[in-house]
Amino acid sequence: MEGVDYLRDERKKSEFDVEAMKVAWAGSREAFQVSDRMAKLVANDPVFEKFSKPTLGRKEMFKNTLRKAAYAWKLINDLHLTEEEAKWLRHYIDEPNYTDLQWEMFVPALEGQGSEEQKRKWLPLAQTMQIIGTYAQTELAHGSNVQGLETTATFDHETDQFVIHSPTLTSSKWWPGGMAKVATHAIVYARLIIDGHFYGVHGFIVQLRSLEDHSTLPGITVGDIGMKFGHGAYNTMDNGVLRFDRVRIPRNQMLMRVSQVTKEGKYVQSDVPRQLAYGTMVSVRQTIVSDASKALSRAVCIATRYSAIRRQFGSHDGGPETQVIDYKTQQSRLFPLLASAFAFRFVSEWLKSLQTDVKQRLEAKDFSTLPEAHACTAGLKSLTTAATADGIEECRKLCGGHGYLISSGLPELYAYYVPACTYEGENVVMMLQVARFLVKTVSEMSYKQPVGTADYLGRMAPLMHNNCDVQTAEDWLNPSAIVKAFETRAVRMIVDCSQRIAKFENQEEGFAELSTDLVEASLAHCQLIVVSTFIQRLKQEIPGKGVKQSLEVLCYVYALYLLHKHQGDFLATGYLTSKQASLANDQLKTLYSKVRPNAIALVDSFNHTDHYLSSVLGRYDGNVYPKLYEAARKDPLNDSDIADGINQYVQPILKQKLHLAKL
Numbered sequence: 028m029e030g031v032d033y034l035r036d037e038r039k040k041s042e043f044d045v046e047a048m049k050v051a052w053a054g055s056r057e058a059f060q061v062s063d064r065m066a067k068l069v070a071n072d073p074v075f076e077k078f079s080k081p082t083l084g085r086k087e088m089f090k091n092t093l094r095k096a097a098y099a100w101k102l103i104n105d106l107h108l109t110e111e112e113a114k115w116l117r118h119y120i121d122e123p124n125y126t127d128l129q130w131e132m133f134v135p136a137l138e139g140q141g142s143e144e145q146k147r148k149w150l151p152l153a154q155t156m157q158i159i160g161t162y163a164q165t166e167l168a169h170g171s172n173v174q175g176l177e178t179t180a181t182f183d184h185e186t187d188q189f190v191i192h193s194p195t196l197t198s199s200k201w202w203p204g205g206m207a208k209v210a211t212h213a214i215v216y217a218r219l220i221i222d223g224h225f226y227g228v229h230g231f232i233v234q235l236r237s238l239e240d241h242s243t244l245p246g247i248t249v250g251d252i253g254m255k256f257g258h259g260a261y262n263t264m265d266n267g268v269l270r271f272d273r274v275r276i277p278r279n280q281m282l283m284r285v286s287q288v289t290k291e292g293k294y295v296q297s298d299v300p301r302q303l304a305y306g307t308m309v310s311v312r313q314t315i316v317s318d319a320s321k322a323l324s325r326a327v328c329i330a331t332r333y334s335a336i337r338r339q340f341g342s343h344d345g346g347p348e349t350q351v352i353d354y355k356t357q358q359s360r361l362f363p364l365l366a367s368a369f370a371f372r373f374v375s376e377w378l379k380s381l382q383t384d385v386k387q388r389l390e391a392k393d394f395s396t397l398p399e400a401h402a403c404t405a406g407l408k409s410l411t412t413a414a415t416a417d418g419i420e421e422c423r424k425l426c427g428g429h430g431y432l433i434s435s436g437l438p439e440l441y442a443y444y445v446p447a448c449t450y451e452g453e454n455v456v457m458m459l460q461v462a463r464f465l466v467k468t469v470s471e472m473s474y475k476q477p478v479g480t481a482d483y484l485g486r487m488a489p490l491m492h493n494n495c496d497v498q499t500a501e502d503w504l505n506p507s508a509i510v511k512a513f514e515t516r517a518v519r520m521i522v523d524c525s526q527r528i529a530k531f532e533n534q535e536e537g538f539a540e541l542s543t544d545l546v547e548a549s550l551a552h553c554q555l556i557v558v559s560t561f562i563q564r565l566k567q568e569i570p571g572k573g574v575k576q577s578l579e580v581l582c583y584v585y586a587l588y589l590l591h592k593h594q595g596d597f598l599a600t601g602y603l604t605s606k607q608a609s610l611a612n613d614q615l616k617t618l619y620s621k622v623r624p625n626a627i628a629l630v631d632s633f634n635h636t637d638h639y640l641s642s643v644l645g646r647y648d649g650n651v652y653p654k655l656y657e658a659a660r661k662d663p664l665n666d667s668d669i670a671d672g673i674n675q676y677v678q679p680i681l682k683q684k685l686h687l688a689k690l
């Protein structure tokens with residue numbers, strides 16, 4: 028039997044309706060259709076071919092990406108694609124490039140932080156790509172600490188302009204995507220100075236390049252920051268360095284929704300919180316959570332298909348060896364990642380709806396849910412990106428030696444993905460933001476009832492004193508037992524930290540001293556959100572034979588895997604006995620055997636095309652070995668029998684007639 032037959036047999040074992048599961052994964056039939064249509068459009072167009080990328084040099088790779096982006100823009104216009112379709116199209120092209128910054132950061136920054144007048148002027152230009160923008164916040168010496176940025180924007184009364192300046196080397200903007208070679212404009216974050224007074228960091232629209240010939244404008248020095256981790260991955264993007272030498276922009280190019288500077292040089296703070304200036308980061312963090320489920324599902328799809336094809340040991344009487352997916356150790360590493368992909372998918376959908384709700388409230392000048400939205404996006408960004416980066420690497424290992432080949436698709440995926448743990452809010456820094464929110468919520472509870480994702484903190488009294496009543500492994504197959512366990516663990520960890528901080532005379536010192544515990548407490552809180560969201564999703568109608576049942580199994584796998592992994596927390600907080608923790612682990616193993624027959628069908632439900640996976644190991648048809656061989660044959664080193672350099676550097680060594688004694 029060949030891999031093709033193995034996967035065919037695996038698909039026959041499925042206990043649920045795969046087409047219906049595809050819809051559940053996508054969120055709705057319409058969402059599925061849009062994504063499916065765009066995936067096929069990209070996969071079937073030779074312009075979007077990706078297999079030559081690993082052999083291209085940086086300049087060729089960059090140019091090739093520009094070519095694809097230009098062609099994509101043409102398709103978007105010629106085919107009159109909707110915003111949603113265009114988003115999927117860019118996603119499936121699968122190469123980071125300047126358009127990510129244009130659509131994920133530049134346009135949202137204008138929308139979220141521009142005044143109505145500014146939006147009227149700049150949005151049509153950006154939306155029609157007459158200008159191309161980036162988000163220039165991070166500096167050489169300042170990233171996480173936004174208030175510490177050095178770039179200055181000094182108001183000049185006489186000319187009614189701001190003077191944008193990089194006073195030091197360390198104030199050079201460093202990292203913004205698309206900035207080195209493509210962007211014509213940037214939203215530049217700088218410290219506002221009026222008459223010698225500092226007014227905090229604000230965003231300014233600054234033109235970097237001529238719209239005539241694309242040359243850099245006077246006073247602007249811009250370039251690429253150099254090659255990044257991995258070959259193809261992020262090197263298609265021109266992350267840049269930028270310095271300003273007293274560049275002048277009109278006053279009305281400061282983003283003026285949150286605060287304004289009048290012609291007279293008066294600083295006016297609107298009645299909206301200053302944190303709205305961070306709104307772009309909040310909205311992109313939500314996109315990043317959604318991207319996590321995509322990247323993890325991609326790695327899991329590759330590793331699961333390959334695990335069903337790969338056989339090692341266990342052959343009796345000359346029969347086939349055992350499929351590695353049947354090893355319990357393989358299952359215990361792979362299936363939690365499969366479950367995590369679904370968990371992240373559902374939590375990203377939920378986060379999107381939370382964002383929509385917050386946006387509507389902001390329009391109505393209700394800012395009450397902003398802190399919670401910030402904590403959720405920051406925490407879930409951190410949790411999902413960390414788990415996804417680790418998960419992709421685990422999938423590589425699950426594929427043994429072949430996982431290390433570029434043709435497996437996993438090394439490039441990892442290299443592309445891993446900076447998500449850093450960009451858009453470094454993960455530990457983000458968890459500390461969650462901790463601030465939680466500690467503050469606890470400290471305000473005497474007069475303010477916690478709501479939303481923190482509402483369980485309001486049930487502190489029972490949660491602090493309850494004990495788990497699970498007695499058998501089956502008792503763990505109960506959503507309320509699971510939620511109670513996660514709530515209790517989180518509450519107890521948060522309260523413990525809060526009480527210890529309260530003992531410090533200086534609360535900030537206490538916070539810093541306890542920061543490692545606070546990060547763990549925040550993680551517990553965020554895991555509770557993901558687990559509860561999964562459970563809530565299962566309460567909704569999910570059509571299709573066996574779909575809901577399969578998702579229930581995955582939900583329990585996700586929750587009990589976390590419980591097992593963090594059993595130290597659950598035991599230390601005194602909610603569980605070691606016997607109950609061990610019963611959870613017993614149940615987890617039983618659940619793995621329920622996932623096993625459905626594993627291939629579950630990864631098929633992601634509806635990933637072979638083009639998108641770009642993996643010989645993860646091919647839909649399972650024809651792994653012949654295609655691995657074929658991919659290897661195509662390596663440029665195999666173009667000729669005698670490679671360049673052999674005659675020059677190897678032959679002379681082989682031909683020298685040295686005697687051993689002379690060595």
Ligand SMILES: CCCCCCCC/C=C\CCCCCCCCCCCC(=O)SCCNC(=O)CCNC(=O)[C@H](O)C(C)(C)COP(=O)(O)OP(=O)(O)OC[C@H]1O[C@@H](n2cnc3c(N)ncnc32)[C@H](O)[C@@H]1OP(=O)(O)O
Pocket residue numbers: 117118121122123127128131162164165170171172173174204260302303305306308309311314315318397398401439440443449450451452453456460463464467
């Ligand atoms: C194989 C190859 C595959 C290739 C595939 C490619 C396919 C690509 C296709 C699609 C990809 C889509 C994914 C999108 C990716 C887009 C590209 C992204 C590129 C990355 C861009 C960037 O990184 S931009 C720079 C980001 N920078 C940061 O995030 C900086 C982080 N720092 C901060 O946010 C802040 O400084 C801070 C929050 C850490 C601290 O701020 P500050 O000092 O002002 O605050 P305080 O601690 O004093 O707190 C004050 C008060 O405010 C509250 N608060 C803070 N932030 C917010 C907020 N955002 N909203 C609301 N409230 C906030 C804080 O909690 C405090 O509240 P209190 O009540 O006073 O305690």
Ligand SMILES: Cc1cc2nc3c(=O)[nH]c(=O)nc-3n(C[C@H](O)[C@H](O)[C@H](O)COP(=O)(O)OP(=O)(O)OC[C@H]3O[C@@H](n4cnc5c(N)ncnc54)[C@H](O)[C@@H]3O)c2cc1C
Pocket residue numbers: 128162163164165168169170171172201202203204261266446449450451452453454455456459
């Ligand atoms: C691929 C990529 C693309 C990017 N694109 C952009 C872009 O388009 N525009 C843009 O403006 N920026 C961009 N960035 C920059 C990115 O946003 C920053 O790198 C990120 O915000 C982290 O900041 P930093 O590099 O200063 O890390 P640092 O904050 O210096 O982190 C270094 C270490 O210090 C720790 N640390 C920092 N502060 C604290 C604290 N208070 N408590 C405890 N530990 C702490 C961190 O946990 C980390 O371990 C990009 C970065 C990458 C890698």
